[in-house]
Amino acid sequence: MKAKVYVTLKKGVLDPQGKAIHHSAELLGYSALADIRQGKYFEISFNDGVGEAEAREAAETIGRDVLANPVIEDFQVEIESGS
Amino acid sequence: MKAKVYVTLKKGVLDPQGKAIHHSAELLGYSALADIRQGKYFEISFNDGVGEAEAREAAETIGRDVLANPVIEDFQVEIESGS
Numbered sequence: 001m002k003a004k005v006y007v008t009l010k011k012g013v014l015d016p017q018g019k020a021i022h023h024s025a026e027l028l029g030y031s032a033l034a035d036i037r038q039g040k041y042f043e044i045s046f047n048d049g050v051g052e053a054e055a056r057e058a059a060e061t062i063g064r065d066v067l068a069n070p071v072i073e074d075f076q077v078e079i080e081s082g083s
Numbered sequence: 084m085k086a087k088v089y090v091t092l093k094k095g096v097l098d099p100q101g102k103a104i105h106h107s108a109e110l111l112g113y114s115a116l117a118d119i120r121q122g123k124y125f126e127i128s129f130n131d132g133v134g135e136a137e138a139r140e141a142a143e144t145i146g147r148d149v150l151a152n153p154v155i156e157d158f159q160v161e162i163e164s165g166s
Contacts, residue, residue, distance in 0.1 A: 006124050021125070025145050032141060034128040041089050041124035042104070045117040058115060062108050 001046040002080040003059035007068045008039040042067055052079055084129040085163045086142035090151045091122040125150055135162055 018038040068075040101121040151158040
């Protein structure tokens with residue numbers, strides 16, 4: 001069982017790294033871009049025998065406690081039961 | 084039109100930051116974790132009038148040229164036509 005956690009900056013929080021990437025991409029000739037925002041991505045693999053509900057709960061708690069800063073960041077959890 | 088780009092370390096590439104997060108999570112009492120791997124996540128917003136095929140192509144080129152290091156990282160593009 002695998003959980004994917006996406007951490008993104010909240011709307012309204014400045015994203016200088018995203019702005020820098022946007023600028024670099026424009027310099028390379030990509031003109032159709034409105035905006036690029038940068039975030040973090042985590043893949044959590046659980047031990048065998050962990051159920052989907054348990055994995056989701058653990059991933060959400062870990063997301064809140066360890067991975068995201070809830071003051072400026074949002075996070076989203078997706079469970080992949082395939083593996 | 085929005086593209087989401089996920090950048091992950093290739094299999095076999097050491098991920099010390101993921102290991103550190105795994106260790107922290109274990110110290111906090113999460114014992115059912117097999118592994119945590121860390122990656123990057125980007126949301127690219129395109130100007131109005133950019134089609135899905137064009138957005139995918141641009142996101143893949145930007146992923147290869149700017150966002151990922153193809154020597155040690157893989158990346159994946161998802162197009163979200165909703166917005």
